[in-house]
Amino acid sequence: MASKAPRHEMPTQEAKVRAQNFNEVALGYSAETAIEEANRCIQCKKAKCIEGCPVGIDIPKFVKQIAEGAFSESARILKETNTLPAICGRVCPQESQCESKCILGVKGEPVAIGRLERFAADHEMANGNTKYEKTKPTGKKVAIIGAGPAGLTCAAELAREGHGVTVFEALHVPGGVLMYGIPEFRLPKNVVQQEINNLKDMGVEILTNQVVGKITSVKELLENGYDAVFLGTGAGLPYFMKIPGENLNGVYSANEFLTRSNLMKAYDFPNNDTPIKIGDQVAVLGGGNVAMDAARTAYRLGAKDVYIVYRRSMNELPARAEEVHHAEEEGIQFKILTNPIAINGDENGNVKSMTCLKYELGEPDASGRRRPVAIEGSEFELPVQTVVVSIGQGPNPLVTTTTPGLELNKWGNIVADESTMATSIPGVYAGGDIVTGAATVILAMGAGKTAAASINEYLKTK
Numbered sequence: 477m478a479s480k481a482p483r484h485e486m487p488t489q490e491a492k493v494r495a496q497n498f499n500e501v502a503l504g505y506s507a508e509t510a511i512e513e514a515n516r517c518i519q520c521k522k523a524k525c526i527e528g529c530p531v532g533i534d535i536p537k538f539v540k541q542i543a544e545g546a547f548s549e550s551a552r553i554l555k556e557t558n559t560l561p562a563i564c565g566r567v568c569p570q571e572s573q574c575e576s577k578c579i580l581g582v583k584g585e586p587v588a589i590g591r592l593e594r595f596a597a598d599h600e601m602a603n604g605n606t607k608y609e610k611t612k613p614t615g616k617k618v619a620i621i622g623a624g625p626a627g628l629t630c631a632a633e634l635a636r637e638g639h640g641v642t643v644f645e646a647l648h649v650p651g652g653v654l655m656y657g658i659p660e661f662r663l664p665k666n667v668v669q670q671e672i673n674n675l676k677d678m679g680v681e682i683l684t685n686q687v688v689g690k691i692t693s694v695k696e697l698l699e700n701g702y703d704a705v706f707l708g709t710g711a712g713l714p715y716f717m718k719i720p721g722e723n724l725n726g727v728y729s730a731n732e733f734l735t736r737s738n739l740m741k742a743y744d745f746p747n748n749d750t751p752i753k754i755g756d757q758v759a760v761l762g763g764g765n766v767a768m769d770a771a772r773t774a775y776r777l778g779a780k781d782v783y784i785v786y787r788r789s790m791n792e793l794p795a796r797a798e799e800v801h802h803a804e805e806e807g808i809q810f811k812i813l814t815n816p817i818a819i820n821g822d823e824n825g826n827v828k829s830m831t832c833l834k835y836e837l838g839e840p841d842a843s844g845r846r847r848p849v850a851i852e853g854s855e856f857e858l859p860v861q862t863v864v865v866s867i868g869q870g871p872n873p874l875v876t877t878t879t880p881g882l883e884l885n886k887w888g889n890i891v892a893d894e895s896t897m898a899t900s901i902p903g904v905y906a907g908g909d910i911v912t913g914a915a916t917v918i919l920a921m922g923a924g925k926t927a928a929a930s931i932n933e934y935l936k937t938k
Contacts, residue, residue, distance in 0.1 A: 483585035484513045491805035495775055498660045498743050501802060502566070502594075507547070510595040514543035516580065517587045524577035525589060530922030531629075533557050535574060535589055542592055551600035554593060559632040560625065560671050560921065562601060563654060565594025566663050568918040569796055601670055610678060611638040616935045619644060619702040621688045621875060624652020625917045626908030626924035627708035628675060633928030635678040639935060642702075644686040649739060652710055654917070656739040657731070659769050661776070665738070689874035694882075694904060703938055704903045704931045707890060708924060711909035712872045716865050717761065721819025726753060726827035730762070730770045730866035737773050755861020756780045759830055761816060762866035763788070768799040770864045771808045782808050783858070787815040787835050787848040811858070813837070813848065819863055830858045871910050879904075889913055897927035903938070905931055 487503040488494070494501050505513065517539045525535045534553060541550035554561040570590035578586030616639045620627045623645035631641045649655050654668045676682065688694070694705050714729035716722050733752065736742045740750035758774040760767050763786035775782045784803070786793065789812050793800055804810070811832075818831040834854035837846035871888045883891040883900035890906040892899050897907045907923025909915055 481512070481516050483516070483588055484509050484591075486588075486591055488802075491802075491807075494661065495772075495806040498776060500664050501661050504598055505591055505595045507545075507595075507599075510542050510547075510592060511545060513588050514539045514592055517543065518579065520579055524579065525574045525587075528574040528577040530573065530918045531558050531925055533574075533593075538596060539587065539589070539592055542596060547596055547599040548603065550596040554596055557925075558593075558921070559629055559675070561593050562597035562667050563625075563663065563671060564918055564921070565590050565592075565597055566667070567654075567658060569916055571797065573918065601667070610636055613640070614638045614935065616640065616703045616938070617642070617701055618931060618935075619697045619705045620708065621694070621705065622646075622652060622708035622710060622908075622910075623650035623672075623682060623684075624708055624710050624908060624920065625654060626710075626910075626920040626927075627652070627706065628672065629921040629924030630706045630708065630905075630907065630928045630931070631680045631924075632675050632678060633925055634931060635675070635680050637928075637932050639932070641680045643680060643682045644688050645682060645684045646687045646709075647739065648684050650682050650684060652708075656735040657766065657769070659734065659738055659773050660743070661772070662769065687874070689878040694875065694879045694901075698903060703935055704905065706897075706924070706927055706931065707875060707899070707904065707906040707910055708908045708920070709872060709875050709910045710920075711869045711914045713870045714865065715868045715870060717816070717867060719816060719818055721821060721827070721830075722865070724819055724821040724827045725825050726755065726861055727819060727863045727865065728752075729869075730760075730766045730864055731869060733770055733864045734766070734773065737777070743773070743777060752777060753862065754779050755827070757858075757860040758782045758862040758864065759785050759811075759816070759858065759860040760864045760866055761785050762868075763793040763795055764866065764868075765795045765799055767864075767866040768795045768803050768808075770866050772803055772806060774862065774864065775806060775808060779862070783860070784808060784810045784812075785814050785816060785830075785832070785858075786810070786812050788845065789813060789837060792837075792845050815848070815850070816858075816863075817855075820857075827861050827863055828859070830860055830863065832856055832858050869914050871913075876910075887913065895926070896930040897923055898930060903934065 538550045538553040575586040620643040714731045741748040742752045745751045758779040760771040813835040816830040820829045822828045835848040838849040841847040892906045897905045905927040908920035
């Protein structure tokens with residue numbers, strides 16, 4: 477029976493080869509493999525997998541089309557609810573969302589929904605894109621602040637409804653974290669650019685180098701022709717550990733490190749003129765997906781030894797299991813139950829080592845994870861020349877502090893109604909990391925989609 481067929485693995489570059497290049501690690505399913513994997517789906521009458529999708533994709537429906545070889549129709553079904561399927565198929569944590577609900581996963585392995593989504597989207601890109609249908613222009617205008625996953629999704633949904641949409645992006649290239657945060661070897665930038673081009677074809681106007689909060693304000697946008705505003709500025713303010721030595725040469729936030737490499741193509745130096753100083757030994761502080769991205773990037777940039785320094789055990793790593801597995805295959809070294817207490821410099825102000833403590837796990841804390849407890853007398857020195865701090869990030873205050881009347885929580889995130897994404901200011905909506913704090917691409921997209929539906933209703937009555 478189809479349900480007993482084994483799950484098909486994703487072909488990848490060989491580990492030793494890929495660790496030396498920035499080409500995409502995962503190679504994608506062939507048509508034959510995609511059909512075989514799609515035929516594992518038992519087409520549940522009450523498909524729980526849909527419940528696990530933040531944007532509500534009709535998963536059995538698009539998978540069935542792949543099983544029947546109707547790849548273009550599968551992509552069309554995907555795009556009814558997901559405007560960025562080629563991206564989601566690559567970076568969404570399907571294992572904790574749609575695939576975690578798959579009935580086949582109870583006694584075996586779930587259908588590889590994410591890999592099938594990527595296959596259908598890539599097939600469409602290679603064979604002609606689906607053209608989105610728009611309704612008659614409404615004459616209403618919406619300003620979208622931030623061209624990341626939340627903003628792009630909101631823009632696409634509103635353009636479908638016939639509204640005029642202008643996206644204001646602070647950087648010189650749209651895409652947000654998709655462009656500056658996720659490495660080329662996980663998410664090729666030409667894939668992101670093609671998805672953005674699809675939005676432009678829908679009539680979405682994207683303005684770059686537009687720092688809202690400096691060149692204009694939310695209040696001015698509403699006073700000068702825009703009927704509603706969506707705030708999707710993300711969480712771009714990096715956190716540091718507040719330990720001695722974080723101001724030394726060779727210490728980066730993960731944001732800066734990845735932006736230099738991804739958006740400014742430091743990996744292609746000297747063809748591109750934005751180098752990154754990399755020592756032979758690199759420490760990445762943190763255990764999430766961003767930490768894995770930074771560590772794997774550092775290795776590709778020429779480091780001989782790259783360490784993930786994390787104060788809990790491997791079982792508590794918040795990164796996706798697949799990313800941890802790929803990092804281990806590529807030679808990234810995990811110094812778990814370890815935490816730095818100081819970064820030490822040489823006489824020229826350059827990083828030369830970190831002073832660390834060893835830890836053990838104690839009782840669970842508020843998050844449910846066992847609290848790390850320092851082991852007395854365990855202090856040791858780790859020789860490193862580069863340190864990348866990847867312990868999280870918060871909201872950039874530029875837009876929020878220049879928008880009077882906008883309610884914020886104690887962390888500086890925008891307070892928005894979960895069901896509508898409406899803020900404390902009429903006509904202003906928000907979604908993504910600026911509301912939730914740093915989260916996933918697909919959750920940001922879900923918020924953008926919810927906000928678009930609410931804005932559409934608001935514009936009908938405005």
